[in-house]
Amino acid sequence: MARWNAEAAATAQAESVRWAGVIKRAGTESRGLYRIEDEAEMRAAFLQKDLTKSRAGWLYSYDPLTVPLPA
Secondary structure (H helix, E strand, O other): OHHHHHHHHHHHHHHHHHHHHHHHHHHHHHHHHHHOOOHHHHHHHHHHHOHHHHHHHHHOOOOHHHOOOOO
16 A cells, blocks of 8 residues: 555656646746737737637546556
């Protein structure tokens, strides 16, 4: 059981680092959107970026039914 906990902790740490990178990249890519002063231009930029679709792709991609469990 201790071995599994160590593996789980290592996996959680790796995933945490990966998610932090995803979030940082998303923020960096979006920072210009909030500096647009023209409303119509800002709306067009947000529609083109499609933040809802991109967030759904990484935020809800975890499927707990595919994770192997220890025997």
